[in-house]
Amino acid sequence: MTTYKELPATGGTQDSKQRLQFCAQQHLLKHAVSIENGGLGDNFQALVQAHLELGKSCQDTGLILSLNAHIWGSIFPLVLYGTTEQKAQWLPNLLSGKYLAGHAITEPQAGSDITQLNTQAVATEQGFILNGHKRFITNTPIADVLLIYARLEGKLSAFLVKQDDLGADFKDAPNVTGCSTATMGDIILTDCFIPIDRQLGKTGAGNMMIQNALELERAFIFAGIIGIMQWQLKQVIQYSRQRLVNGQHLGANQAISHKIADMQCRLDGCLLWVNECARLKDSGKRISLASAQTKLVASEAFLQSSLDAAHILGSSGLIAENKMSTLIQDAMASRLFSGSSEIQKNMIAALVGTGEGFKYRG
Numbered sequence: 001m002t003t004y005k006e007l008p009a010t011g012g013t014q015d016s017k018q019r020l021q022f023c024a025q026q027h028l029l030k031h032a033v034s035i036e037n038g039g040l041g042d043n044f045q046a047l048v049q050a051h052l053e054l055g056k057s058c059q060d061t062g063l064i065l066s067l068n069a070h071i072w073g074s075i076f077p078l079v080l081y082g083t084t085e086q087k088a089q090w091l092p093n094l095l096s097g098k099y100l101a102g103h104a105i106t107e108p109q110a111g112s113d114i115t116q117l118n119t120q121a122v123a124t125e126q127g128f129i130l131n132g133h134k135r136f137i138t139n140t141p142i143a144d145v146l147l148i149y150a151r152l153e154g155k156l157s158a159f160l161v162k163q164d165d166l167g168a169d170f171k172d173a174p175n176v177t178g179c180s181t182a183t184m185g186d187i188i189l190t191d192c193f194i195p196i197d198r199q200l201g202k203t204g205a206g207n208m209m210i211q212n213a214l215e216l217e218r219a220f221i222f223a224g225i226i227g228i229m230q231w232q233l234k235q236v237i238q239y240s241r242q243r244l245v246n247g248q249h250l251g252a253n254q255a256i257s258h259k260i261a262d263m264q265c266r267l268d269g270c271l272l273w274v275n276e277c278a279r280l281k282d283s284g285k286r287i288s289l290a291s292a293q294t295k296l297v298a299s300e301a302f303l304q305s306s307l308d309a310a311h312i313l314g315s316s317g318l319i320a321e322n323k324m325s326t327l328i329q330d331a332m333a334s335r336l337f338s339g340s341s342e343i344q345k346n347m348i349a350a351l352v353g354t355g356e357g358f359k360y361r362g
Contacts, residue, residue: 007019016066016181016183021097025097029075038092044281047220051064051223051224055227059231065138072221074101075095080209081201081205101144101146108135114207119131120151127196130159130192133186133187141171146170147159148189152203160200167191169187170185170187173185176333177329179337219291221295222274222295222302229266235324262304270297274298276294292347292348293348307328309327
């Protein structure tokens with residue numbers, strides 16, 4: 001089993017790229033992808049186990065975010081919507097890590113409400129001309145290609161845009177706190193020409209493609225983060241056994257032991273949810289409700305357990321090298337990526353049928 005001891009150190013943009021490529025060398029990009037498409041031919045349960053091991057070994061939420069943006073934002077849309085020719089052209093490089101990728105949905109004035117996306121595509125005889133501005137796009141600027149969503153004839157559609165395309169500017173800003181090892185930035189498209197064969201899916205299929213990608217991301221992005229939570233709990237238990245207060249181990253204090261018990265319950269609950277999503281996918285069933293529930297429960301659990309871990313460690317929890325305080329920022333960010341906790345509640349309410357006011361747009 002891979003231990004990730006050789007994972008390149010964190011640092012600048014180039015280090016982020018090397019860390020993703022290292023994960024590709026460990027075949028982390030190939031789980032739940034058929035052999036015919038260049039994958040391992042295993043299932044979503046195998047994907048969960050592999051990502052758990054990554055999180056437990058590296059405790060790098062940014063790497064996990066980047067990895068999932070690549071998998072669900074580019075690989076799976078090509079598997080699900082690509083033509084035979086597109087799969088042959090793009091999947092080998094994406095699965096091997098030769099190309100790094102993701103998807104570009106968010107815009108400065110449009111986040112969770114995809115009906116407000118305003119990037120435009122205009123058809124020509126040779127292809128499409130794209131104009132628009134995308135913001136907070138994971139894996140920019142290290143991405144070689146991004147799946148960009150734009151309106152073609154008023155209908156949301158998807159296009160594969162390469163970093164070296166004329167008129168495409170993949171920027172290394174703005175920088176955000178939380179998940180800091182995940183490169184993120186804006187994309188400015190100015191009369192960017194895209195050949196005809198780089199439209200992915202049918203015109204107007206963008207809404208469905210986005211919802212599908214986000215469902216998968218919400219369901220499985222916390223597999224790696226649960227690995228981090230396992231590491232977190234282990235550190236806290238070790239500290240509570242070693243730290244003496246008034247001649248007793250810290251863990252003998254009921255207030256501390258109750259926090260540890262809560263951390264264990266949250267961890268096990270998150271693992272049950274992620275495994276349930278894997279079970280449903282491996283059974284060929286829908287995960288719309290389960291993925292929203294997983295994202296909501298896991299992101300809230302990660303934040304609370306990160307706060308508890310730092311609290312139990314006291315001043316030691318504020319030392320940068322032990323990662324506990326950094327994980328609090330990462331956990332705060334986890335409540336926002338792939339849709340905020342409030343968005344997840346809206347979707348859950350809609351999917352269980354609470355009324356027209358909560359109608360789900362997916």
